[in-house]
Amino acid sequence: MQKVSQFSWIADLVKKSPLINPSLLAADFANLATEIRAVEEAGAEILHLDIMDGHFVPNLSIGVPVVEAVRRVTELPLDVHLMLSEPQKYLRAFRKAGADLITIHIEALNDPRPALEEIHQLGAAAGMAYNPPTSVETLAPFLSDADLILTMGVMPGFGGQKFDQTVLEKIAFFKKHAPSNTLLSVDGGISAQTISDCAKAGANLFVAGTAIFGASKNYAEQMRLLEEKAKREL
Ligand code: DX5
Ligand code: ZN
Secondary structure (H helix, E strand, O other): OOOOOOOHHHHHHHHHOOEEEEEHHHOOHHHHHHHHHHHHHOOOOOEEEEEEEOOOOOOEOOOHHHHHHHHHHOOOOEEEEEEOOOHHHOHHHHHHHOOOEEEEEHHHOOOOHHHHHHHHHOOOEEEEEEOOOOOHHHHHHHOOOOOEEEEEOOOOOOOOOOOOHHHHHHHHHHHHHOOOOOEEEEEOOOOOOOHHHHHHHOOOEEEEOHHHHOOOOOHHHHHHHHHHHHHOOO
16 A cells, blocks of 8 residues: 655655664753754754653653754754643644654544644644554554554653563554555664564664663764664665
């Protein structure tokens, strides 16, 4: 099933994939501009920002003002991951703040299509995320409505958790059934030990926080290691 993404930059990312997508949740928030510049220099082509409401997930992280601030210091596409119970309330605000890709969780909405359509109407690419226990059947009716499918490798809310291997077969399902130019992203627990299995299963975008910001100050080396492992599975 071929769905032509309305966004050429999404198609470009798919062409360039596998790609590493640094998750700023693990960055030093006291020096965010410096951290962003460092991963840009390390070759990042996109940035992942985790928005948490303390309700959909048991943690609070950042909101619109931080996305606006990040927007001021980078030209990279901003991949904004909404871990919110009522994401549709905030789509316009995060688009206005500078989000280029807005991802909502299927667990927060009975029918994700209105939210995915609104994200597109706002001019952003739309992502659909799910947590490890969620069945692939839950997402199956909506595969051509999203530009990106985000598989959580952990229960959302915190970085640095252990990767849940049960999601590998789910990634493989979406590789088989989603339109070929869909970004298949995996987020949470991505490391040098887990990225190969995810790439083998069919993921082409890898969100990594701890494995980049928590491993060493040499972000380029960390990203190169991850990317090389993913490329080896192509
Ligand atoms: C977790 C977030 C992830 C997290 C990445 O709820 O969605 O993006 O920051 O985690 P690690 O540190 O495992 O890469
Ligand atoms: Zn995330």
